[in-house]
Every structure is written in structure tokens, then in C-alpha cells.
Amino acid sequence: MESINKRKSIIFGTWLNFSDKTSYEWESFFERFLGAGITEYFIHGNRDELKYLIDLTANMDLNIHGWIWTLNRPGDRHKVKNLDWYSVNKLGQNSYDMRPYVDYYQWLSPFSTGAMDYVKNNISNLSKIKGLKSVHLDYVRYCDIFLPITLQHKYKIDQSIEIPEYDFGYHPNAREGFKNKFGVDPLDLESGELKKEWNQYRCDAISKLVQDLKKIVHSEKMFLSAAVFPYPKMSSAMVRQDWSSWDLDMICPMNYHHFYDENIEWIGKSVASGIKYLKPESKYLSGIFIGALNQNDLKSTVIECVKNGASGVSIFSANGITNSHLKVIKSFQLN
Numbered sequence: 001m002e003s004i005n006k007r008k009s010i011i012f013g014t015w016l017n018f019s020d021k022t023s024y025e026w027e028s029f030f031e032r033f034l035g036a037g038i039t040e041y042f043i044h045g046n047r048d049e050l051k052y053l054i055d056l057t058a059n060m061d062l063n064i065h066g067w068i069w070t071l072n073r074p075g076d077r078h079k080v081k082n083l084d085w086y087s088v089n090k091l092g093q094n095s096y097d098m099r100p101y102v103d104y105y106q107w108l109s110p111f112s113t114g115a116m117d118y119v120k121n122n123i124s125n126l127s128k129i130k131g132l133k134s135v136h137l138d139y140v141r142y143c144d145i146f147l148p149i150t151l152q153h154k155y156k157i158d159q160s161i162e163i164p165e166y167d168f169g170y171h172p173n174a175r176e177g178f179k180n181k182f183g184v185d186p187l188d189l190e191s192g193e194l195k196k197e198w199n200q201y202r203c204d205a206i207s208k209l210v211q212d213l214k215k216i217v218h219s220e221k222m223f224l225s226a227a228v229f230p231y232p233k234m235s236s237a238m239v240r241q242d243w244s245s246w247d248l249d250m251i252c253p254m255n256y257h258h259f260y261d262e263n264i265e266w267i268g269k270s271v272a273s274g275i276k277y278l279k280p281e282s283k284y285l286s287g288i289f290i291g292a293l294n295q296n297d298l299k300s301t302v303i304e305c306v307k308n309g310a311s312g313v314s315i316f317s318a319n320g321i322t323n324s325h326l327k328v329i330k331s332f333q334l335n
Contacts, residue, residue, distance in 0.1 A: 011312030013040030018049040036326040037333035042067040054131040063133035066126040072139035074104040085115035090164035110205040111173040127220040134223035141241035142168045148259035169202040203242040225250035231274035244277040254287035268304035275309040285314040295324040
């Protein structure tokens with residue numbers, strides 16, 4: 001496989017959902033954004049929708065990535081028949097019957113064989129789409145055991161300590177496997193006793209899934225990318241997602257500073273904390289939340305990201321990008 005992007009300039013990308021537009025409206029959208037220098041499009045859509053956009057943009061110098069919700073799977077009708085596929089919290093509640101925080105949080109368990117076969121089939125189907133640049137994983141983690149501080153305020157939840165209701169990963173298969181390895185049911189763990197091992201055990205289940213998905217995607221000569229929490233130490237603690245060993249072709253850490261009540265300089269620190277885990281040929285696109293950035297902040301943020309080693313940025317989301325933002329993005333292409 002060739003390098004994921006041969007451009008030596010700053011890479012710009014954006015996340016968006018497929019929507020009901022005419023071909024003219026889609027072409028106008030891509031031409032407008034591409035004119036500013038946005039080349040990577042992480043699009044949430046089905047196979048036919050992605051194929052349509054790939055064909056439509058065949059003569060444009062851009063890349064379409066298939067953005068998929070990996071383990072959080074709301075709206076999948078047939079999997080509801082398999083409640084044993086769902087992630088289970090410390091209280092024994094599955095994520096379909098007890099949906100944490102928001103109704104669309106319906107998490108599959110990486111310890112369920114049926115669920116994992118289902119996920120692998122989803123990824124395999126995407127990886128067979130000719131012309132797709134990468135399969136782009138999202139929600140490849142557990143439910144948030146800790147929300148970012150501003151969201152804790154929004155939902156009026158104090159998460160200064162772990163709350164059993166939001167502590168997932170206690171699927172019966174997980175408990176049995178951990179007990180076989182360490183001699184104790186994780187439900188019986190006292191504070192501190194094997195807690196580190198139990199947390200890593202759950203992280204490792206996600207990492208194993210990612211490695212399995214990487215084999216599937218690479219077998220089709222396609223790249224694998226992912227949207228992840230800011231950096232491994234932080235993501236491991238918040239959502240049991242240790243991406244330090246994933247070795248993906250492109251990683252997009254969601255450095256949404258305002259969720260953590262932080263400033264733009266924090267974004268640079270997050271980039272520096274995470275980029276050291278990438279292989280040399282991988283691309284790091286720093287995820288930024290455009291709704292929290294005016295045009296001056298956007299310029300400072302891009303500079304901060306690149307200064308700390310990022311290949312570029314990916315913007316959440318396309319709907320929030322204004323003409324003023326596009327002007328700033330274009331200015332980097334002209335330098």
C-alpha cells in the first residue's frame with residue numbers, strides 16, 4: 001500500500017453524515033471545501049451512499065473514509081434479539097435495557113463472540129468498497145466511566161469516583177475469563193486489589209478487536225483509521241481505550257479542549273502525549289471541535305497541533321465550518 005497521503009503540506013479533514021442532497025449539491029459542497037484545502041472526508045453512511053460519493057468525486061483530489069460506529073450500535077434492529085451481545089455494567093445491567101447518559105448509547109461487548117462476529121462482518125463489508133481510503137472506526141471503546149468535566153456539569157453527575165452504573169465491561173464472559181486468569185471474580189475485587197489488572201484486561205479486549213479488524217481491512221489493501229479519546233493514559237482511564245499499541249494507518253484523537261474546560265495550549269500537550277505511540281508512517285490528525293473555535297482560535301489551534309507533531313487536523317463537524325473558517329484553512333495551503 002502506498003503512503004496514506006503523499007502531501008507534505010498540512011492535512012485537513014472533516015467528519016460528516018451522509019445526507020439527502022442532489023449530485024449538484026454534493027459536488028458544490030466538495031468543491032467548496034476542497035478549494036480551501038480539505039482533502040479527507042470521514043463520512044457516516046451505508047455502503048451504497050459511500051459508493052455514490054466515491055463515484056461522484058472520482059475526478060477530485062480527495063479521499064473518502066467510511067466512518068462507522070463500531071461498538072455503540074443504536075438502531076440495529078436484528079441485534080436487539082441478542083441481548084447477550086450487549087455490554088454489562090457493574091450492577092449487572094446490559095446497555096440495551098439501561099442506556100447510560102443518552103438513549104443512543106447502546107454498547108456491544110467485546111467479550112461476546114456473537115457481537116464480535118457481527119462487528120467484524122460490518123467492517124469486512126466496508127473494506128470491500130472500491131475506492132474507499134480507509135475504514136474509520138469510532139466508538140471502539142466502552143461507555144464513558146468518566147465524562148469530560150463540562151458534560152458532568154451538563155448531566156448533573158459528580159464523577160469524582162467510579163460509579164457502578166457507568167462502569168462497563170462486566171459481561172459474563174469477561175468475568176469468567178478474568179477469574180480463570182487471576183483467580184477472582186472482578187465483582188469481588190476490593191479497592192486496589194488487582195484493579196489495575198482488571199482495567200487493563202478490559203482495555204486489552206478492545207485492543208484485540210482492533211487488531212482483528214486491522215487484519216480484515218488490510219487484507220483488502222485498505223487503510224484502517226480511528227477516532228479515539230485524546231491520549232492513551234487519559235483514554236484508558238475514561239473509556240478503557242488504550243490505543244498506544246494499535247499501530248493504525250491514521251489516528252484522529254478527539255482533542256476537544258472545551259469539553260475538559262481547557263485552553264488551546266492543552267490541545268498541543270495532548271498531541272505531544274499521544275503522537276509518540278504512532279509508527280513513523282502513520283498520520284496523526286488532531287480532532288478539533290469547530291463550534292468552540294472562531295477563526296483566530298482555529299489558526300492558533302492548527303499551529304499548536306502541527307508544532308507538536310500532528311500531520312494536520314480533522315474538524316468536527318463539516319456543518320459547523322463557516323466561510324471564515326475556510327479562509328483560515330486556505331491560508332495554510334498558500335504558505
